[in-house]
Amino acid sequence: MAAATQGTAIRTGRVARTFIYLVLLLFALFYMLPLYVMLVNSVKPLSEITGGGMMNLPEIWTVEPWRKAWSEAQIGVQPTGLKPYFWNSIKMVVPAVAMSTILGALNGYVLTKWRFRGDTILFGLMLFACFIPFQIVLIPMARVLGVLGLAGSTWGLVLVHLVYGIGFTTLYFRNYYAAFPTELVRAAQIDGAGFFQIFWRILLPSSGPIAVVSIIWQFTNIWNDFLFGASFAAGNGAPMTVALNNLVQSSTGVKEYNVHFAGAILAATPTLLVYIVAGRYFVRGLMAGSVKG
Amino acid sequence: MAARAEADLRTRLQNWIPKLVLSPSLAMIFVFVYGFILFTLYLSFTDSRMLPSFGWVGLENYSKLWRLSHWEISLTNMGIFAGLYIVVCTVIGLMLAIFLDQKIRGEGVLRPLYLYPMALSFIVTGTAWKWFLDPGIGLENTMHLWGWESFSFNWIKDRNYAIYCLVLAAVWQTSGFVMAMFLAGLRGIDNEILKAAQMDGASNWNLYRRIIIPQLRPAFLSAFVILAHLAIKTFDLVIALTGGGPGRATELPATFMYSYTFTRNQMGIGAASAVIMLMTIAAIMIPYLYAELRERK
Known part of the structure; x- marks a missing residue:
């Protein structure tokens, strides 16, 4: 990966370079624009927003919209703000990410170091499961969650995200462990180490990078999910994305745009933080899911 | 003797452990993915309305589905949306990848700026875009305040143009990610070949056209597969940005399925539309996955 930081050997003239910088900067502005608009307008009083001038900095700075979005806004029946739904999302994301990553690691270990007849076909079936349009499972899933008594609950969503996340986590760990020297595993086996001992002592200590990738990938996907949340947990158990949508789409009363924006940023904060802290791994993770690793 | 039998048992157990470890995941996938697919397929041949019911009606749901103008509009919209989205993102x-690859100062700052939209929920970005595109408070209004009185931009309220607003927001979300895929491809190209071609007097344009871009074929293929798959799944963005409107101008198959199944109580038709969505994705994904897995063996 030494080449990863250096550019092409192509040489460009001064005019071309100026043009290139210009285009790159314009696109940077394009990508920043919505975030800027949201941030700036989330700290303005409503009167300033309805007066127009969405690009202007606020004349009066206020954190009131943020407070309101967090703890006062009318989302469901009660004016609870987004706070309880934020915690719903946390309670959904943490177990779902942890369980799917652990299972993915074990599956990847089996599929690379304990291969058996037909394992590629089984892996192919798991992999295809990552790409199905989820509409195809919505109806039976709603029935099953109802039968299990998990409809509308956070645990129901944990189950759903666990099931539909395993394919991706298995893919990551399988690709990563495929490059791990199998001789080490065989040597440990001859020394009498068992299945779990080998996993625990030999593979797991070097799994840090791929575990980070898997956790980030799962975290962003599950946190940002809307379809499952809206289908299976619309009431008090709703995750943050569904609550935010309810807040923004609610048709009663005056539209408080500043509160909507503060809420939108609140909903975006966890994934943005994860991205800022571990962005480089995030990119690599996305790549591992698409480009051959 | 006893010791040997015990050792035998242990090795046999050791042989079974890997399969035992894999089996819960496999069981979940078989039930919740493939079992559910079969169940939905079955429902698409029944008279299910608000709840699943099991009266067999054959292909009736499918023939009804293809006669619905609502479904036809969803498919046309999908065609426009997916086509533009895939091409523009690519x-x-x-372009950004090639430009960023020219030993750009500040690449480390620009790259994350291009990529961060991918980390956000469509519900979040839809909220921002909806507002930005709204003629009354967004871009149009701002331009008027800045003195450009005749500026008009009301696509989101216009039946004929609203679909392009979806494309704009979706391109904003994923084009940076496509850039990263191409950049990874570009960084994998051997600079020695380029230097040799340069010595032979090849122009930059020809270097890209003849040598570099042809070598990016795997990145093009991956980008296409990922984008096509994202396009067919697009749901949250429509909900947040347009709600399918104005009228039905931005309905897509995913929103069609959702509303027929859960709000219009036409579960049989909803199931039939889900089956068609699955078949479309399968037609793209299965050859791709097959090729990938065969190569890796």
Whole structure:
């Protein structure tokens, strides 16, 4: 990966370079624009927003919209703000990410170091499961969650995200462990180490990078999910994305745009933080899911 | 003797452990993915309305589905949306990747700026875009305040143009990611070949056209597969940005399925539309996965 930081050997003239910088900067502005608009307008009083001038900095700075979005806004029946739904999302994301990553690691270990007849076909079936349009499972899933008594609950969503996340986590760990020297595993086996001992002592200590990738990938996907949340947990158990949508789409009363924006940023904060802290791994993770690793 | 039998048992157990470890995941996938697919397929041949019911009606749901103008509009919209989305994302992604690859100062700052939209929920970005595109408070209004009185931009309220607003927001979300895929491809190209071609007097344009871009074929293929798959799944963005409107101008198959199944109580038709969505994705994904897995063996 030494080449990863250096550019092409192509040489460009001064005019071309100026043009290139210009285009790159314009696109940077394009990508920043919505975030800027949201941030700036989330700290303005409503009167300033309805007066127009969405690009202007606020004349009066206020954190009131943020407070309101967090703890006062009318989302469901009660004016609870987004706070309880934020915690719903946390309670959904943490177990779902942890369980799917652990299972993915074990599956990847089996599929690379304990291969058996037909394992590629089984892996192919798991992999295809990552790409199905989820509409195809919505109806039976709603029935099953109802039968299990998990409809509308956070645990129901944990189950759903666990099931539909395993394919991706298995893919990551399988690709990563495929490059791990199998001789080490065989040597440990001859020394009498068992299945779990080998996993625990030999593979797991070097799994840090791929575990980070898997956790980030799962975290962003599950946190940002809307379809499952809206289908299976619309009431008090709703995750943050569904609550935010309810807040923004609610048709009663005056539209408080500043509160909507503060809420939108609140909903975006966890994934943005994860991205800022571990962005480089995030990119690599996305790549591992698409480009051959 | 006893010791040997015990050792035998242990090795046999050791042989079974890997399969035992894999089996819960496999069981979940078989039930919740493939079992559910079969169940939905079955429902698409029944008279299910608000709840699943099991009266067999054959292909009736499918023939009804294909006669619905609502479904036809969803498919046309999908065609426009997916086509533009895939092409524009690829073009912008490739261009930005090539530009960023020219030993750009500040690449480390620009790259994350291009990529961060991918980390956000469509519900979040839809909220921002909806507002930005709204003629009354967004871009149009701002331009008027800045003195450009005749400026008009009301696509989101216009039946004929609203679909392009979806494309704009979706391109904003993923084009940076496509850039990263192409950049990874570009960084994998051997600079020695380029230097040799340069010595032979090849122009930059020809270097890209003849040598570099042809070598990016795997990145093009991956980008296409990922983008096509994202396009067919697009749901949250429509909900947040347009709600399918104005009228039905931005309905897509995913929103069609949702509303027929859960709000219009036409579960049989909803199931039939889900089956068609699955078949479309399968037609793209299965050859791709097959090729990938065969190569890796």
